[in-house]
Amino acid sequence: MQLTLEFGGGLELLCDSKKIHNVNVEFEQQNGEDKLTMKGLLSWVRTNLIKERPEMFMKGDTVRPGVLVLVNDCDWELSGQLNTSLEEKDVVVFISTLHGG
């Protein structure tokens, strides 16, 4: 599945300082369902893109506190968080909240 993944607010530092990643995510069918969910994508990202300090990206099976996840420019809270199912060409943004000023 072709996806565009973007990292911002400092999270890009965890994946070679590259902000935009056009990726092809291969995933296993789960329970016979032919769907990739955010849960599956997170573990794919952790394995394939995060190069250092994974604890700065994830905590447990979700993102760490202070990271906003946006699926097609929309907060993943509105689409079911970890259960959000992804489709071809979706854009997923991971952004760490900033505090400075």
Added chain:
Amino acid sequence: MSSASEILQQLESLKNEKTKIEHKISHLEAQLKDINLQKQVSASSNGSSPYATNGLEPHMIHRYSRHLVLPSFGVQGQANLLKSSILVVGAGGLGAPALLYFAAAGVGKLGIVDHDKVELNNMHRQIIHTEAYIGQPKVKSAAAACRSVNSSIEIVEHEEALRTSNALEIFSKYDIIVDATDNAPTRYMISDCCVVLGKPLVSGAAVGLEGQLTIYNHNGGPCYRCLFPTPPPRTACQSCADGGVLGVVPGIIGCLQALEAIKIAASVGEPLSGRMLLFDALSARIRIVKIRGRSMQCEACGENSTFNQQYFREFDYEKFTQTPLCVPPLKLNLLPSESRISSKEYSEIIINKEPHVLVDVRPAHHFKIVSLPNSLNIPFSTLESRLPEISSILKKDEEEKGAASESSARLYVVCRRGNDSQRAVQYLHKMGFNSAKDIVGGLESWAQNVDPNFPTY
């Protein structure tokens, strides 16, 4: 020709005179303003103006004419703005342009909270301050700048740090709060206080080359805690001092904060509530995303929340976020004292020409700014892979100095403030470099205790 000391003396006395004159000027200006104000009040109560101006005074019509002729803003927008009150927390990179625009636009009452003093390394982004105010309170400097832009509005100086003990009292005097601060605990505190008092919060942040902006607690939108119920780990919060910031980036976010607050104050347009603006300066991208609404489970603004004024006063934000409110630089103490030397002691090692190797573990772009002579830059993140380099240099040094020196070449480690150098020494000890010592307090200590001419950043 006069000597430098005579010139300095003259400068000092002239500056003293200047301060006295400035005091006198501001005193007289205040007197004049009072007199004019009384005149205006009596004039308007007498109804002496023969023209219908919808409550705007003649000088206002001229000053705000470009707002007034703007169809979607107009007299009503300006009148609303003149009646409104806005509090800006933080007179730094975000607050600087926001405050100038608020003053210029004619916000009726403009409050400024800050406890910091103006520093030279603020000037590249905090454009409200001028060199003449270095060392003086930011609130004083910002208020003076706002007054020089618009003497007809009320400007209130809150020269104090925001605390749970004073926030309710200060916030309650304003309609709209602007968060232009720089740390996580203060952001939670400001949001909670706005929830408790029912005030809209225009929140902006900027670090490096990125900025973020949204309005909390407004029109059914979320509060800060709805979005971030759990605070991030402290290591995830970069400050401008450590991460750097391109001056114009907070400037842009601060301007957008001014815009959003002015829209709310004037009751025009669609506020950026329930949405967040993400700004990436490097790629010239602005993205506006939809964020969640108010959360019914939110600890602060949720349905069954017990978060009230009393609870707020007693809430420990430093403990909650594991971060001190005043962000003093982190001071680790990882090593026993025999594995550390002071910057003074190190300077004696240089003077005595004792054989040694100095490794500077700062990132390469920091090393480029300024470094100690004969130091070798091995950034902390690359230390592991470059250990052989250290071994071979130590060996070479020993061979050169020969068996004459009783002790082998020593290894010292330095960084900016003395934290990474301790981590590095800890690691070096583990890898068998037992002579490694860190220089306590890093280059900042060198500048403070050995050579005041060493530039700090």
